[in-house]
Amino acid sequence: MKFQIPIGPQHPALKEPISLRMTVEGEVIRDADIRLGYNHRGLEKLAEQKSYIQNIYLTERICGICSHSHAVAFTQGAERLLEIEPPKRGLYLRHLVAELERIHSHLLWLGVAGHEAGFDTFFMYTWRDREVVMDLLEMISGNRVHYAINTLGGVRRDLDEALRKKILEGLDVLKQRSEYYFKIGASEPTFVARLAGVGKLPRERALALCAVGPTLRASGIPNDVRKDDPFAFYGEAPFEVATADTCDVLGRTVVRIKELFESYKICGFILKNLPSGPVAVKAPRKAKPGEVVSRYEAPRGENIHYIKSNGTDKPERLKVRAPTLANYPATVEMLRDGFIADIPLIFAAIDPCICCADRTVELRDARTGEERSVRFSELRRTAEERFRRLPAQRNVPWPF
Amino acid sequence: MKVAVFLPELIRHLFRKPATVDYPFQKLEVPPDFRGTPFLHPDRCIACKACERDCPAEAIEIATVNEAEKTFKMVIHNDRCIHCAQCVDSCPTTPKAMEMDKLFEIAAFDRHDLKAEWVFARAVLKKEPKPAPAVPQAEPPPA
Amino acid sequence: MKTALYLLVYPGLLFLFVYSTFAEWFDRKVYARLQNRMGPTHTGRWGILQPVADFVKLMAKEDIVPSRADKTLFVLLPVVGLAVVLTAGLLVPVWMSDPATPGVVSFSGDIVILLYLLSLPTLIFFLAGWASTNPFSIIGGTRVLTMLFGYEVPLFLSVLSPALLAGSWRLAEIAAFYRAKPLLLLPNLIGFAVALIAVQAKLERTPFDIPHAETEIVGGTFTEYSGKKLAFFRLMTDVEMVVSAALLAAVFLGGFGGGPLLGFIQLVAKTLFVIFLLSVIRAVTGRIRIDQVIGIAWRWLAPLAVLQLFIVILIKGFLR
Numbered sequence: 001m002k003f004q005i006p007i008g009p010q011h012p013a014l015k016e017p018i019s020l021r022m023t024v025e026g027e028v029i030r031d032a033d034i035r036l037g038y039n040h041r042g043l044e045k046l047a048e049q050k051s052y053i054q055n056i057y058l059t060e061r062i063c064g065i066c067s068h069s070h071a072v073a074f075t076q077g078a079e080r081l082l083e084i085e086p087p088k089r090g091l092y093l094r095h096l097v098a099e100l101e102r103i104h105s106h107l108l109w110l111g112v113a114g115h116e117a118g119f120d121t122f123f124m125y126t127w128r129d130r131e132v133v134m135d136l137l138e139m140i141s142g143n144r145v146h147y148a149i150n151t152l153g154g155v156r157r158d159l160d161e162a163l164r165k166k167i168l169e170g171l172d173v174l175k176q177r178s179e180y181y182f183k184i185g186a187s188e189p190t191f192v193a194r195l196a197g198v199g200k201l202p203r204e205r206a207l208a209l210c211a212v213g214p215t216l217r218a219s220g221i222p223n224d225v226r227k228d229d230p231f232a233f234y235g236e237a238p239f240e241v242a243t244a245d246t247c248d249v250l251g252r253t254v255v256r257i258k259e260l261f262e263s264y265k266i267c268g269f270i271l272k273n274l275p276s277g278p279v280a281v282k283a284p285r286k287a288k289p290g291e292v293v294s295r296y297e298a299p300r301g302e303n304i305h306y307i308k309s310n311g312t313d314k315p316e317r318l319k320v321r322a323p324t325l326a327n328y329p330a331t332v333e334m335l336r337d338g339f340i341a342d343i344p345l346i347f348a349a350i351d352p353c354i355c356c357a358d359r360t361v362e363l364r365d366a367r368t369g370e371e372r373s374v375r376f377s378e379l380r381r382t383a384e385e386r387f388r389r390l391p392a393q394r395n396v397p398w399p400f
Numbered sequence: 401m402k403v404a405v406f407l408p409e410l411i412r413h414l415f416r417k418p419a420t421v422d423y424p425f426q427k428l429e430v431p432p433d434f435r436g437t438p439f440l441h442p443d444r445c446i447a448c449k450a451c452e453r454d455c456p457a458e459a460i461e462i463a464t465v466n467e468a469e470k471t472f473k474m475v476i477h478n479d480r481c482i483h484c485a486q487c488v489d490s491c492p493t494t495p496k497a498m499e500m501d502k503l504f505e506i507a508a509f510d511r512h513d514l515k516a517e518w519v520f521a522r523a524v525l526k527k528e529p530k531p532a533p534a535v536p537q538a539e540p541p542p543a
Numbered sequence: 544m545k546t547a548l549y550l551l552v553y554p555g556l557l558f559l560f561v562y563s564t565f566a567e568w569f570d571r572k573v574y575a576r577l578q579n580r581m582g583p584t585h586t587g588r589w590g591i592l593q594p595v596a597d598f599v600k601l602m603a604k605e606d607i608v609p610s611r612a613d614k615t616l617f618v619l620l621p622v623v624g625l626a627v628v629l630t631a632g633l634l635v636p637v638w639m640s641d642p643a644t645p646g647v648v649s650f651s652g653d654i655v656i657l658l659y660l661l662s663l664p665t666l667i668f669f670l671a672g673w674a675s676t677n678p679f680s681i682i683g684g685t686r687v688l689t690m691l692f693g694y695e696v697p698l699f700l701s702v703l704s705p706a707l708l709a710g711s712w713r714l715a716e717i718a719a720f721y722r723a724k725p726l727l728l729l730p731n732l733i734g735f736a737v738a739l740i741a742v743q744a745k746l747e748r749t750p751f752d753i754p755h756a757e758t759e760i761v762g763g764t765f766t767e768y769s770g771k772k773l774a775f776f777r778l779m780t781d782v783e784m785v786v787s788a789a790l791l792a793a794v795f796l797g798g799f800g801g802g803p804l805l806g807f808i809q810l811v812a813k814t815l816f817v818i819f820l821l822s823v824i825r826a827v828t829g830r831i832r833i834d835q836v837i838g839i840a841w842r843w844l845a846p847l848a849v850l851q852l853f854i855v856i857l858i859k860g861f862l863r
Contacts, residue, residue, distance in 0.1 A: 005678050012761060027682075027833065054456040057484045118749055118830025121406060124578040128419050135431075142435035142500075148484045156489060157433070184405050190750050190828045193835060340682065341753070341832045406827050410577045420581045 002030060005340070009038050013116060013344035016354035020347070024340060032335040034328055039355045047318040052078050052287065053152055055315065059305070060146055062320065063356045065108060067146050068101045069298035070320070070356075073305040075150045076231070077294030081287040081309045082152060090154030090279045091232045096270045097140060097149050099263045103174065104133040105299035106256045106263075109351050110181065113253060116344040117194045122181075129177045136170045139163055154280030164271055175264050182257050195250040199334040199346035202247055211330040212323045213301025214259070215350050218244045218251035225297040237269050249349040285313045298323055300351045322356030435485045436503045437478055442520030444497035447472045451487035451498055460487060470522045478506065478514040493523075550633070553807075559632045562811075563781035564594040566818055570784070573822040594781070598774050606770030609675060616674040621768070621775035624667040628782045631660035635789040636715040637799055637806050652712045657790060658699060661745065664783055665691050668754065671776075672764035683763030686833055687754040690744055693840030694751075698741035700848035701734040704855045705794050714790075718798020725797060730858055734851040735795045737844050739817075742787045743824055744836070746780065750828040751836060788817040 002025045009017035017038035023031040043062060047055050059074040060067045072094060079086065086094070107130040114122030134144045141147035141157065149155050159167075186192065201211065206219040216223055222241040226234045242258035244251035287309040294305045301323025308317040327350040334346050421428055430436075438460075447470075452460045459480040465471045483500075491498045508514050549555055568583060568591050575582030583590025608617055634657045636649055665687055672684025706712060708727060709720035721728055744751040754763045762768075768776060792813035793799070799806040799813065831839070 003678060005682075050456060051454075053454055053486065057456040057482060057486065061482070114829065118752065119828070120749075121410065121578050121826050122829070124580060128579060131419075138434070139431045142431075142433050142485070143483065146482075146484075148435075148486075151489070156485075184409075188405050188829070190831050193831060194829060339832060339834075407823075410823065410826055413579045414573075414576050416579065418576065418581045419579045422581070422584065 007343060007347075013347065014352075014354075015112075016352070018352070018354045020335075020343075022335070022340075022343070027339050027341070029335055029338050029340065029343070032332050034332060036328075036354075036357065039357075041355075044318050044320065047315060049314065051285070051313045052082070052315065053283075055318070056150055056152070057148060059318075059320070060148060060150075062322070063353050064145050065105050066101070066298045066300060066303070066353055066356065068098055068150075069296055069303050070305070071148075071150045072098055073294045073296040073298075073303050074307070074318075075152060076296065077292040077305050077307045078152055078287070078315075079283075080292045080294070081290055081307060082284055083288070084153050084281055084283055086154040087278050087281060088233075088275045089158075089277045090281075092270050092274055093155045093157075093159060093279060094150060095232055095234075096159075096267060097137065097147055097155075099267050099270070100133055100137055100140075101147075102263050102299045103260060103267075104130055104137070105351075106260050107133065107178075109256060109299075109348075110253070113195075113249075113345065113348055114191070116348045117191060119188075119191050122188075122191070126181065129174060132170050132174055136167055139166065151280055152283035154278070156280070158279050159274070164274070168268070168271055171264055171267055175261075178257065178260050178264075186254075192250065194342075194345060195253060196246075196248065198249045198342045199338060199349055200248050201330055201334050205333055206247075206330060209330045209333060210326050211301075212326045213298075213351070214242075214252050214255040215301070215327050215330060217242060218255045219247045220245045223302075225295050225302050229295060233270075237266050239266050249345055252349045286311060287313070287315075300324060300353055300356075301326065320356075322353065324350065324353045325357040327352075328357070430502050430504065434500075434502050434504075435483050436501045437483065437506060438476055438481065438485070438487055438498055438500055439516065440474055440476070440518050440520075441495075441497050441499065442474075442518045444493050444495060444523055445472075445474070445520060446493060446497070446524075447522045448492060450490040450492060454486050454490040456484060456486065457482045465519060471519060472522060473517065473519045476516045478516060479511040497523075553637075555633060556629065559629060559782050559785065560778070563778065563785045564598070565591070566785050566788070566814070567594040567781045569815060570818055570822050570825075573819055574826055577823065577826040598778060601774035601777065602771050604770045606772060607767075609677065609767050611676045612767065613674045613676075616670060617767075618772070620667055620671045620674070621772040621779070624664055624779045625775050625782070627660055627663045627667070628779050628786060631657055632782060632786045632789075634660070634714065635786065635810075636718055636793055637803075637810055649713060649715045654702070654706055654712055654714050654717070654794070657714070657786075658702065661783065661787060661790070662691075662695065664779065665745070668764045671768070672754075675764075675767040677767050679761045679766045680764055683754045683766070687747075687764060689833055690747075690751060690753065690836055693837045694741040694744035694844070697737050697840060697844035697848040698745065700845070701737040701741065701851055702790070702794055704734045704848075704851045705731045707852070708855045708859060710859075714793050715798070718793050718800065721797040722800050727858075728795065728797065730854050731795055731851070733847055733854070735791070737848050737851065738791055738795065739820055739824065740844060742791060743821055744840075746784050746787060746821075748821065749825045750831050752830060753833050753836065784818065784821075785814060788814040788821070791817050 002023055005022045005024050007020040007022060008014050009019050019035040019038070021033040021035070022029050023033075043058065047058055050058060055078075056071055056075055060071040062070045075094075107126050111123040111126040111130070114120070114126065137147060138144050140159065140163065141149040149157060201215070201219055203219045203221065206216050206221060211219075212223070220243055222243050224241040226239075227241050239262040242255045242262060244254045244258075246254075289309055289311045291306065291308040294307070296303045296305075303323055304321040306317070306319040306321075307315050310316040331347065331350055335343065338346060447462060449462050452462050457480045459477045459482075461475045461477070463473050463475075465473050485500050487498045488496060488500055506514065552558060571593070572582040572590070583593035586592045586596045608614060634649075634653050668687045669684040672680040672682075672687065675681075705721070706717055708731070709717040711717055711720070743749075747754050765773060765776060789810065792810075796813050796816070799809040801809065
């Protein structure tokens with residue numbers, strides 16, 4: 001007996017609104033239908049009205065957890081268009097904050113995975129240790145989330161010696177706790193029983209569906225923008241791409257914990273080899289006409305920003321392709337033939353950042369198949385008219 | 401298969417102080433350079449309007465009150481402010497006229513309570529005194 | 544007069560209400576401290592009034608009945624559930640239960656009645672889920688019944704083994720027997736462990752809180768309940784916890800003897816000990832899947848309970 005369960009838009013398993021309609025038979029999922037657009041804020045249009053320096057703060061607020069990765073991707077692209085190059089010290093500091101953000105995001109994810117599996121103790125412990133990273137980031141940048149440390153041409157603040165030592169101490173504490181979690185969390189039987197064998201994504205399907213980030217790396221494919229397309233100092237920094245072979249949620253957990261350790265290595269490398277010099281160069285206001293594609297490895301995968309300029313101080317077009325958007329087709333594949341009890345874990349395993357992923361909504365006429373774009377005020381008017389016209393109905397089946 | 405591997409850690413926590421801070425009875429100190437709310441030093445401002453131009457949230461408004469006396473009025477809309485401190489970075493004076501303070505408990509019931517206003521006369525940049533011209537050496541008597 | 548006191552004050556209505564809110568506070572505080580947090584603090588000294596505050600808040604909220612739900616069932620079920628567990632609470636041997644004189648509340652066979660009264664809430668949860676006609680509630684209801692197939696047999700077997708050793712089906716007599724010969728409590732330790740895990744499953748706490756798994760099926764059986772009905776359901780789960788803890792304490796830890804005052808102190812101490820163990824189990828593990836519950840129950844719990852029965856029979860033969 002098949003019936004449909006709505007997971008979302010409002011559901012405790014999701015942190016943000018998204019609609020997953022599951023067709024369920026008993027406890028087994030037969031099909032899933034993803035509908036997006038609940039978090040659309042019109043950011044790309046707004047970016048055309050603001051200058052490059054104002055856009056840094058706008059792109060930062062696309063997301064809260066991966067805020068710095070959006071800011072870095074945008075700033076890299078804008079610096080290319082403005083034809084300036086940040087000094088080495090600025091680049092090192094920018095990526096120090098980026099790696100600290102990766103640590104914070106992976107610790108957050110570990111806690112969320114524990115909470116979705118019902119293991120609240122793990123959730124509380126990892127989030128308590130995440131406070132160490134957030135305090136470090138507050139000391140460096142002045143705020144716990146939305147660091148706003150990027151500027152066109154480098155970074156805005158500098159590190160002094162006392163702060164450098166504090167960061168190294170904090171990293172030591174975190175490294176110890178992460179080793180504890182790796183050793184113990186991997187052997188807690190109830191937790192591992194929930195994660196192993198769940199949400200399988202074989203290697204060929206992962207490549208065919210264009211998965212990115214730890215979702216892809218858990219299927220054994222070592223794709224990482226920092227290694228494939230090295231920028232800044234990633235060419236010399238000593239780190240390896242973390243992969244796992246099991247293609248399931250346990251593999252993704254292992255990949256993220258391994259990436260935690262790689263990030264500790266990179267942060268240590270940065271802090272020990274910090275070059276001296278200025279942290280920023282002065283940036284011009286107007287950009288020559290051109291276009292640029294900027295890629296960056298966010299904690300969730302590959303983040304792509306496309307910027308087109310037309311000679312003024314405002315960009316003509318900004319397009320953001322967030323990593324979670326690329327993982328949605330893979331999610332539908334992973335959800336088939338799973339249990340209802342596994343839905344939150346499978347969905348949490350791609351590390352969904354749904355607010356990153358909502359861009360434009362396209363209306364397609366169901367009868368003729370043509371597309372058109374509609375103003376929001378127009379949509380509202382049509383909806384209110386329809387509501388006034390329809391008679392009140394009872395026991396309406398869901399429209400599919 | 402090990403059962404209850406977290407148990408020693410759990411029991412140890414029973415005897416430790418909890419990690420929670422009992423807000424609002426205890427508060428944490430914010431670090432220096434914390435980005436709180438922006439405010440103006442009216443005696444240093446030259447009314448160049450760089451902060452108004454660069455603010456991402458359009459939270460600063462500078463209007464001319466009196467053209468002849470060169471007095472201006474600045475309104476900072478703290479309800480629109482996103483606390484990014486770009487205004488501080490864009491300010492060209494030394495020492496800077498815009499500064500961030502450390503306040504973060506700024507919730508109010510009415511958004512109009514959060515606007516701050518200053519009426520001031522434009523500061524004049526003091527010119528550096530020209531160094532006194534070098535006293536010409538007496539010309540050596542022609543040999 | 545004495546009956547009225549028994550029914551309404553101790554261990555009747557008033558005592559169960561006050562004590563179950565205290566037990567919920569204790570459980571939440573221990574759970575929080577194990578996770579390095581604070582737990583309830585502000586309401587009353589040490590947050591002791593927090594469960595009462597939650598109850599009062601829920602009673603004051605709006606009560607919505609879904610239009611397609613079966614109204615009679617929907618409205619009656621919380622009240623019937625609370626009545627069932629409060630009646631089960633009357634059978635706990637604290638007072639007026641002299642082993643010599645069987646009375647109205649303590650008679651031969653009352654352990655079986657207590658166990659059956661404690662199985663009724665499961666059926667009530669299933670009916671509550673079914674009557675809500677919400678896909679999440681239906682799934683929650685079916686999960687509750689599926690779990691019943693897993694833990695009921697080990698629970699019954701493990702609780703009845705000390706009764707076999709004591710040679711009686713009466714709670715007061717079992718408790719008195721173990722008070723007289725405390726060493727005989729030791730062979731029942733396996734049964735105690737099995738009973739703890741089975742009771743955790745009956746009370747739907749982690750690792751078995753599958754029927755109302757918050758992150759999977761929103762509220763499970765309780766999704767559509769709000770206001771006064773939800774308050775009654777929550778009070779019912781609290782009282783169920785106290786009564787199950789009292790049952791385990793009476794059978795495995797030697798009961799509560801020594802007259803009314805000493806019995807009261809022993810009741811509080813022993814039930815809080817059992818609740819502490821249940822909280823530790825809750826904090827240490829994560830939630831498991833429903834098919835894994837049945838696997839664990841029939842592969843580990845039931846054989847261990849049968850082993851316990853075997854040991855008890857051997858010892859009984861030995862003692863004769």
